[in-house]
Amino acid sequence: MQLPKLTDEKAKFLSEKAHAIRQSIIEMLIEAKSGHTAGPLDMADIFTYLYFHALKHDPKKPDWPYRDRLVLSNGHICPVLYATMAHAGYFPISELQTLRKFGSRLQGHPHREYLPMLENSSGPLGAGLSQAVGMALAERMDFGKTSDKQFVALLSDGELDEGQSWEAIMLAGKEKIGNLTVFVDRNNIQIDGFTEDIMPLNPLADKWRAFNFHVQEIDGHNFRAIDEAWVQARAVSDKPSVILANTISSKGIPEFERKWQWHGKPPTTPEEIAIARRALGIVNK
Amino acid sequence: MINPSQKLNPKLFDKDIEYAEIRKGFGDGLVKSAEIDKRVVALCADLTESTRMEAFKQKFPDRFIEIGVAEQNLASVASGMASMGKIPFITSYAMFSPGRNWEQIRTTICYNDRPVKIVGSHAGVSVGPDGGTHQAIEDIAITRVIPNMVVISPCDAIEARKATIACAKTKMPTYLRLAREKTPLITTNETPFEIGKAQVLFFSKDNKGNEIRADVGIIATGALVYKALKVAQDFEKGNDGVEIKVKVLNLSTIKPLDDDSVWRLAHETGAIVTVEEHQIAGGMGSAVAECLARHYPVPMEFVGVKDKFGQSGKPDELLEHYGMGEKDIKEAVRRVIMRKTQ
Numbered sequence: 001m002q003l004p005k006l007t008d009e010k011a012k013f014l015s016e017k018a019h020a021i022r023q024s025i026i027e028m029l030i031e032a033k034s035g036h037t038a039g040p041l042d043m044a045d046i047f048t049y050l051y052f053h054a055l056k057h058d059p060k061k062p063d064w065p066y067r068d069r070l071v072l073s074n075g076h077i078c079p080v081l082y083a084t085m086a087h088a089g090y091f092p093i094s095e096l097q098t099l100r101k102f103g104s105r106l107q108g109h110p111h112r113e114y115l116p117m118l119e120n121s122s123g124p125l126g127a128g129l130s131q132a133v134g135m136a137l138a139e140r141m142d143f144g145k146t147s148d149k150q151f152v153a154l155l156s157d158g159e160l161d162e163g164q165s166w167e168a169i170m171l172a173g174k175e176k177i178g179n180l181t182v183f184v185d186r187n188n189i190q191i192d193g194f195t196e197d198i199m200p201l202n203p204l205a206d207k208w209r210a211f212n213f214h215v216q217e218i219d220g221h222n223f224r225a226i227d228e229a230w231v232q233a234r235a236v237s238d239k240p241s242v243i244l245a246n247t248i249s250s251k252g253i254p255e256f257e258r259k260w261q262w263h264g265k266p267p268t269t270p271e272e273i274a275i276a277r278r279a280l281g282i283v284n285k
Numbered sequence: 286m287i288n289p290s291q292k293l294n295p296k297l298f299d300k301d302i303e304y305a306e307i308r309k310g311f312g313d314g315l316v317k318s319a320e321i322d323k324r325v326v327a328l329c330a331d332l333t334e335s336t337r338m339e340a341f342k343q344k345f346p347d348r349f350i351e352i353g354v355a356e357q358n359l360a361s362v363a364s365g366m367a368s369m370g371k372i373p374f375i376t377s378y379a380m381f382s383p384g385r386n387w388e389q390i391r392t393t394i395c396y397n398d399r400p401v402k403i404v405g406s407h408a409g410v411s412v413g414p415d416g417g418t419h420q421a422i423e424d425i426a427i428t429r430v431i432p433n434m435v436v437i438s439p440c441d442a443i444e445a446r447k448a449t450i451a452c453a454k455t456k457m458p459t460y461l462r463l464a465r466e467k468t469p470l471i472t473t474n475e476t477p478f479e480i481g482k483a484q485v486l487f488f489s490k491d492n493k494g495n496e497i498r499a500d501v502g503i504i505a506t507g508a509l510v511y512k513a514l515k516v517a518q519d520f521e522k523g524n525d526g527v528e529i530k531v532k533v534l535n536l537s538t539i540k541p542l543d544d545d546s547v548w549r550l551a552h553e554t555g556a557i558v559t560v561e562e563h564q565i566a567g568g569m570g571s572a573v574a575e576c577l578a579r580h581y582p583v584p585m586e587f588v589g590v591k592d593k594f595g596q597s598g599k600p601d602e603l604l605e606h607y608g609m610g611e612k613d614i615k616e617a618v619r620r621v622i623m624r625k626t627q
Contacts, residue, residue: 121397124388127361134365167358
């Protein structure tokens with residue numbers, strides 16, 4: 001199948017879209033007064049690439065059976081999921097301001113009962129890849145290898161501490177699921193500190209390779225690199241792919257970047273809010 | 286007397302009553318379900334033979350996934366398959382699924398509202414020699430507490446087959462609790478079964494054939510239903526020097542609870558004994574107590590495990606040691622009647 005080319009013009013469009021999504025994320029968090037900052041901001045480029053370039057989907061028909069499936073495993077970064085979906089047209093951007101509020105469809109961690117257009121509910125870590133593998137296995141039962149439906153699982157690096165992650169990695173390798181692509185948000189932080197201090201993951205690429213994955217390491221903020229990796233991953237059909245996306249936590253707000261303290265809190269003080277808005281070019285607030 | 290409308294096994298109280306494995310009834314039902322509906326798939330965590338999934342695997346190899354010894358993955362992979370329209374059955378020992386993978390069942394199956402059927406084999410102390418690590422006696426408590434979940438504990442192999450076929454037809458996440466040992470065949474193919482409906486298996490009639498009020502109601506689930514019936518029969522015949530009229534309810538669906546049947550039995554008898562191969566805390570008896578406390582409180586006695594872990598032994602000696610033998614049921618009946626008349 002011919003994949004759409006990432007023209008310079010499209011790359012520029014994606015870059016602008018990702019910026020708008022980051023603005024939405026920070027406004028949601030400021031309004032909600034709780035939630036996670038680092039992961040949503042650092043995954044904005046990959047979410048933008050997937051929803052606005054790579055995935056086959058239709059915001060007007062969320063249950064279109066032929067859509068590609070995107071499974072968010074680390075549900076706590078849902079502000080980026082919600083913001084991207086809103087910008088893609090799944091629901092009004094104004095609804096983003098209801099995040100984490102009573103009665104909102106935008107629960108603190110994604111819940112299908114409230115927002116049925118989600119592929120999965122998530123929050124407790126380590127279970128998303130299992131679900132994506134199950135989806136791909138079901139697809140293979142029905143259509144063999146003729147299906148070109150893509151299954152994408154988005155994982156954090158911290159959740160690789162969970163044993164279940166490796167149970168799923170083992171199964172995907174065993175079953176040689178060629179239409180599965182995993183993105184790992186390699187931002188090197190988790191709630192308590194830096195991943196390599198809390199529970200070292202390196203050599204991470206070697207670990208995935210040993211489990212029979214096709215492994216790529218990329219700059220997770222470079223659309224050209226993301227695109228090349230996606231095209232590569234699509235070309236590999238005899239094993240699952242993982243893209244270890246090196247990201248900068250809290251990307252877009254230099255004062256918050258690479259600081260694990262921003263994993264699980266939003267800007268709340270007037271100073272923090274001003275820093276965040278200034279960095280993201282949010283005016284008139 | 287045996288409730289004739291239930292069409293139970295005519296050899297119910299004969300010495301040569303047939304025995305069969307409840308888990309084998311599940312295995313047969315799974316194959317039948319798969320023949321009826323091609324969406325039915327099966328996943329196992331390295332216990333295909335002993336959870337009686339082998340026949341399905343032989344017949345439908347393309348619809349079977351071996352997950353390996355990884356029960357957490359088992360639950361969530363099944364959730365993913367269900368989201369693509371499959372009706373997955375997952376099996377392991379009850380101690381491991383829903384024991385080890387409870388959170389995955391809660392989040393990725395029930396919270397996610399995916400119709401996965403969780404089949405826990407080797408439940409109860411009657412697993413026997415494997416010992417306490419393998420004897421799931423907390424599984425009813427941890428499954429019935431999860432919203433969306435249906436919990437079924439069949440009384441014999443035939444009911445297990447019917448329950449399997451029935452739950453494959455619903456969109457509900459379901460826990461099906463199975464025992465390891467061969468147990469007496471109580472029901473027949475003609476015995477009615479419906480998810481959510483308790484059945485009266487034993488009651489009393491006068492000489493004219495009119496049903497008369499029983500002195501006590503026994504509500505039993507799983508393989509111990511047979512012991513409850515034997516107790517009812519003994520009391521009816523006065524074998525222990527006393528005649529007591531007992532009505533026996535087979536509560537195979539623990540959730541959703543058949544509230545009507547439960548409180549009506551309490552209303553009729555004024556005294557209830559619950560019988561289950563499970564911890565008393567949080568189990569079927571607790572579900573019955575929750576119902577009766579709301580609708581019609583009466584004296585209750587609970588036959589089950591009293592806050593202990595199991596151990597190695599023969600099934601019957603373990604049942605007696607942990608207070609779930611016929612003798613214990615009879616004592617509970619006498620106690621509850623005494624309490625009601627005090």
